[in-house]
Amino acid sequence: MRPSSRWILPCFLFLVELGVASSAWAQQKQVLVLYSTRRDAQIAVVGERELPLILDKGLNNEVDYYSEYIDRARFPNSGYRAVFHDFIEVKYQGRRFDIVIAMDDVALEFVATNRAEFFPETPIVYFTNYPETRRVANSTGILSHLDMRGSIDLAITLQPDLQNIFVVNGAEVGNQLLETAQEQLRSFEPRLTITYLTGLPSKDLESRLAALPARSMIYYLTVNRDGTGQNFHPLEYLDRVTAIANAPVYSWVDSTIDHGIVGGNLKSQTVETQALGELALRVLGGESADSIPISSRDLNVRQVDWRQLRRWGINESRVPAGVTIRFREPTVWDRYKVYILAAVGLLLVQSGLIAALLIQRARRQGAEAGLRVSQTELRSSYERIRDLGARLLNAQETERARIARELHDDISQQVSLLVIDLVMLRGGVEPQMKTLTGEALSRAEGIVKSVHDLSHRLHPAKLRLIGLVPALKDLQRELSQVDIPIAFTYDQVPTALTQEVTLCLFRVVQEGLHNAVKYSHAHAIAVHLASGAKELVLTIADNGVGFDVGSAMGRGLGLISMTERLEAIGGIFEIRSQPGTGTTLEVRVPLSVVKDTQTVAV
Amino acid sequence: MQLAGPSQPTRVLLVDDSDAMLARASMVLSRDCVIVGAVKDGLAALEAAKALRPDVIVLDISMPGMTGLEVAACLRQEGITAAVVFLTVHDDEEFVRAARNAGGTGYVVKLRLASDLMPAVQEARAGRTFVSALSS
Numbered sequence: 001m002r003p004s005s006r007w008i009l010p011c012f013l014f015l016v017e018l019g020v021a022s023s024a025w026a027q028q029k030q031v032l033v034l035y036s037t038r039r040d041a042q043i044a045v046v047g048e049r050e051l052p053l054i055l056d057k058g059l060n061n062e063v064d065y066y067s068e069y070i071d072r073a074r075f076p077n078s079g080y081r082a083v084f085h086d087f088i089e090v091k092y093q094g095r096r097f098d099i100v101i102a103m104d105d106v107a108l109e110f111v112a113t114n115r116a117e118f119f120p121e122t123p124i125v126y127f128t129n130y131p132e133t134r135r136v137a138n139s140t141g142i143l144s145h146l147d148m149r150g151s152i153d154l155a156i157t158l159q160p161d162l163q164n165i166f167v168v169n170g171a172e173v174g175n176q177l178l179e180t181a182q183e184q185l186r187s188f189e190p191r192l193t194i195t196y197l198t199g200l201p202s203k204d205l206e207s208r209l210a211a212l213p214a215r216s217m218i219y220y221l222t223v224n225r226d227g228t229g230q231n232f233h234p235l236e237y238l239d240r241v242t243a244i245a246n247a248p249v250y251s252w253v254d255s256t257i258d259h260g261i262v263g264g265n266l267k268s269q270t271v272e273t274q275a276l277g278e279l280a281l282r283v284l285g286g287e288s289a290d291s292i293p294i295s296s297r298d299l300n301v302r303q304v305d306w307r308q309l310r311r312w313g314i315n316e317s318r319v320p321a322g323v324t325i326r327f328r329e330p331t332v333w334d335r336y337k338v339y340i341l342a343a344v345g346l347l348l349v350q351s352g353l354i355a356a357l358l359i360q361r362a363r364r365q366g367a368e369a370g371l372r373v374s375q376t377e378l379r380s381s382y383e384r385i386r387d388l389g390a391r392l393l394n395a396q397e398t399e400r401a402r403i404a405r406e407l408h409d410d411i412s413q414q415v416s417l418l419v420i421d422l423v424m425l426r427g428g429v430e431p432q433m434k435t436l437t438g439e440a441l442s443r444a445e446g447i448v449k450s451v452h453d454l455s456h457r458l459h460p461a462k463l464r465l466i467g468l469v470p471a472l473k474d475l476q477r478e479l480s481q482v483d484i485p486i487a488f489t490y491d492q493v494p495t496a497l498t499q500e501v502t503l504c505l506f507r508v509v510q511e512g513l514h515n516a517v518k519y520s521h522a523h524a525i526a527v528h529l530a531s532g533a534k535e536l537v538l539t540i541a542d543n544g545v546g547f548d549v550g551s552a553m554g555r556g557l558g559l560i561s562m563t564e565r566l567e568a569i570g571g572i573f574e575i576r577s578q579p580g581t582g583t584t585l586e587v588r589v590p591l592s593v594v595k596d597t598q599t600v601a602v
Numbered sequence: 603m604q605l606a607g608p609s610q611p612t613r614v615l616l617v618d619d620s621d622a623m624l625a626r627a628s629m630v631l632s633r634d635c636v637i638v639g640a641v642k643d644g645l646a647a648l649e650a651a652k653a654l655r656p657d658v659i660v661l662d663i664s665m666p667g668m669t670g671l672e673v674a675a676c677l678r679q680e681g682i683t684a685a686v687v688f689l690t691v692h693d694d695e696e697f698v699r700a701a702r703n704a705g706g707t708g709y710v711v712k713l714r715l716a717s718d719l720m721p722a723v724q725e726a727r728a729g730r731t732f733v734s735a736l737s738s
Contacts, residue, residue: 409664412691413620416712420626423716445713449737452693462696465669470696 029059029098029284033067036106038224042235042255044069046269047103054277059284066092072106073172073224074231085114092118099280102126102141105133105176112136123289125280127272130176131296140283140292142275144299146177148184148219150265151250152192154302154323155217158262158314159248164193164216166209168241170223170232171199177221177252185219201227202240209245216247220256235259248312254301257326262312263304271299390568393561397459397503404459412451419444460506468502469493469529472509476527479513484522486513491530494591501589504565505529505538508573511558512540512585520544520583531591538587546577612727615656616640617647617673618689619665623712627660627689630719644668644676651682658726660719661706663690663697674704685726689719693737702731709733 033051035044048067055063070084100122102108108126111119115136124139129146156162165185169178178198185194197205205226209218223237235255242249242260254266275297283289304319306328319325333340422441429437455461462471469490476488509527516525522544529538559575566573570590577583612635618624624640631637638654641647644667651659659677663670674686687708688701698709708722711734722732 405664408691409619413623413712416691416715417620417622417626419713420715424626424629445737448691448713449693452691461664461692462694465663465671465692466696466700470700473696 028062028064029055030064030095031055031066031099031101031280031284032092032097033065033101034103034107034111035067035069036072036104037069038071038074038233039069040233042253043103043269043273046255047273050270050273051101051277051280054274055280055284058277058281070106070110072174073170076173081110084110088114088118097122099284100124101276101280103276104128105130106174108133108136108141123283125276125283125289127276129267130180135294138289140279140289141294142272142279143294143296144267144272145296146180146184146252146267147265147298147300148181148252149187150300150302151219151252151263152185152188154264154304154320155219155248155250155262157320158304158309158318159215159217160318161215162192162217164195164213164247165219166212166216166247167194167196167198167219167221168205168209168223169196169198169221170225170234170237171227171229172224175222181219181221199227202230202232202237206240206244209241209247212245212247218245218247218249220249220251220261248308248314254303257303257305260308261305262308262314263302263323265300265302268299268301275299386564386567389560389564393564393568401459401464404455404461407451407455407458408461412448412455415444415448415451419448463502463506464499467495468497468505471502471506472527472529475506475509475513479517481517484517485524487524487526489526489528491528493529493531493536498569500569501536504569504571505536505587505589507565508538508562508585508587509540511562515558516540516542516544516583519547522582534591536589536591538589539584541582541584543582546579546581546583548579549575549577611636612658612723613638613654613656614723615647615650615654615659615684617642617644617650617659617665617670618662619643620662623662623689623715626715627719630716631660631723634720635723644670644673647673648676648680651677651684652680656684658685658687658723660687660689660723663688663692663701671700671704674701674706678705685729687719687722687726687732689715695736698733698736707731711736 033047035041035047037044044067052063052065055065068088097119100111100119102111102124103126105128108124108128111124111126112134115124122138124136124141126139126141128141128143131143131145133143135141152165155165165188167178167181167185169175169181178196182196188194197208200208212218218241220238220241222234223232223241224234225231226237238249238251238256238259238261248262249260250264251261252264252266254268254270257263257266275295279292279295282292301324302320302322303324303326306316306325309316309319309325316325419441422437422444426434426437426441456474460471460474462474472488472490476486480486513525513527516522520542522542525540525542527538527540529536531537562573566587566589571588573585573587575583575585614631614635614637616624616627616631616637616639618627618640619642621642624642628637628640635658638656639650641650643665647659647661650656661670661673668676670688670690674688677684677686685708686704686706687710688706689710689712690697690701691712693711693713701709707726707729708731710718710722710732714734718732718734722734725732
């Protein structure tokens with residue numbers, strides 16, 4: 001490839017690109033935005049952010065965008081104005097703008113003054129805060145009314161005891177804000193005392209603001225320059241003011257909202273700029289500027305800074321409906337709602353569980369108490385029954401003894417007398433009557449015998465009169481049978497035994513022998529009564545068939561009454577038996593019981 | 603002091619809670635004996651025995667209060683040497699043994715009062731024993 005041919009294609013392509021670019025350039029809209037402020041003033045910042053976006057979007061990026069800043073606050077002298085005029089003249093010589101956007105009155109004034117020279121055919125779009133601003137030819141704009149009264153009204157709502165307003169403004173000349181404030185705030189006098197702190201040296205202003213009387217507020221207009229001639233960015237200056245002030249600060253424009261002010265009815269610069277951009281697009285789209293009426297719009301938004309409410313101890317409930325609360329920090333509740341709810345829920349569940357456990361425990365204790373009560377009742381009822389049983393046995397014995405004694409001592413005695421008399425009479429009667437007398441005698445003797453036997457069965461008189469051993473011997477004799485001999489042995493039996501012990505042991509032997517004879521099929525029964533060191537021991541043993549002690553206990557009335565009788569005198573008894581092994585009944589009565597209640601019973 | 607001798611009639615104290623029985627005993631004995639007293643319980647018997655110094659005491663066993671057996675034991679403890687003849691309805695060997703243990707020298711079943719009491723008292727006076735024939 002030849003060296004020259006290497007450059008042909010790139011050069012061609014460059015020319016093509018240049019052609020495309022120049023044709024596009026011809027269709028571009030030339031836009032000049034002129035600000036009244038310094039480049040970093042908030043209105044300029046917002047404007048430079050919003051306007052290019054809106055214009056690019058509306059014009060499909062076909063925009064050649066320029067912006068200039070008059071900064072009248074820092075450069076108030078007329079010399080600067082002349083130089084600025086020359087700068088614009090030189091800079092934009094031969095350039096024809098499709099639209100000039102004048103941001104606020106200073107810019108509009110410059111455009112109006114130099115219209116014929118720089119922008120003879122160019123339509124003007126502007127915004128102003130002041131209704132008295134004069135509309136120029138081939139222009140349209142937005143009048144956004146400043147509602148300073150609205151800010152003060154809001155302040156009064158938030159601080160009902162408000163008495164003093166301190167209006168802060170800088171030393172810059174030609175500031176219409178001050179005039180507007182004086183005009184609008186006049187209506188609050190004399191109810192509120194209004195003090196204008198205008199053009200003070202910063203040091204003086206700060207010492208004033210740090211020591212304001214109670215029930216005060218500060219209304220911040222703008223400070224570009226202080227009384228000593230030092231220049232400031234108005235928002236940076238506001239930061240200083242809000243930092244040092246001992247009263248809440250309010251203002252009029254929304255650029256101030258994040259700089260320590262409580263709030264106010266604040267003009268939205270963003271909405272204002274956007275509206276201006278839309279208006280510019282209409283004009284650029286071909287509408288005649290003059291045909292579009294000046295739109296008077298309320299761009300103010302009532303708003304408060306939640307953090308500042310907290311700072312000044314203003315209750316949020318005072319904030320009227322419709323006022324936007326900004327910068328609200330999420331509370332602990334907002335931030336951890338889920339966790340708090342979960343924790344509380346868990347706590348409630350735990351509390352519920354604990355409560356349920358406590359209730360259950362209380363119920364169980366109640367049930368246990370009830371059980372104890374019923375056990376006690378059962379025991380006392382059992383004791384009553386046992387006591388009753390003992391009483392019944394006792395009553396029965398007493399009654400039997402009484403009847404036995406009646407029979408023996410009275411009836412037996414009477415019949416004995418009858419016999420005696422018959423015997424005495426027998427010698428004196430006729431011989432033929434002797435047989436009859438003899439019959440009467442033997443009948444009377446038979447009655448004596450019968451009564452004696454009956455009495456003995458009811459209650460052996462021997463027990464009381466001559467003691468246990470003779471009575472037991474009688475039993476032995478009475479119950480012995482030819483095929484079941486009963487042996488009775490005794491050893492060291494005390495002579496002095498109480499009636500109760502004597503009777504009890506007698507009845508036990510009677511019952512035991514009766515059972516043995518009747519049920520055991522024994523071939524021999526042995527009764528032994530002996531006195532040990534501390535107790536009287538009675539055994540009744542047979543060599544019979546035996547029985548299952550466990551199943552027999554508590555069934556037979558005999559065994560029950562045996563138990564009852566023995567318990568009454570502190571004795572115990574034991575039955576040793578198994579089917580096929582015979583039965584041994586062993587009774588033990590403590591001798592202390594026997595001796596303590598000794599009575600003479602020979 | 604009155605000395606007991608064969609020439610003198612036997613002095614007898616009767617002890618029984620039944621008036622009728624006392625009357626029968628008195629009727630049977632009064633022909634040959636002197637009835638020095640008739641009382642109806644054990645305590646009265648002890649007092650009368652001390653005061654009247656009978657030769658023989660005819661003593662019932664079943665009485666209200668002290669039994670005759672107890673009265674006999676007390677008499678021995680008191681040093682009263684009068685012979686005791688039990689007069690009782692108890693027609694029983696065990697009672698006879700108990701009566702003997704209590705110091706009795708005679709044992710008369712009441713059914714045999716008419717025939718046996720007088721001999722029993724006489725035997726007792728003579729220092730010998732007498733026991734009615736028992737039916738059982």
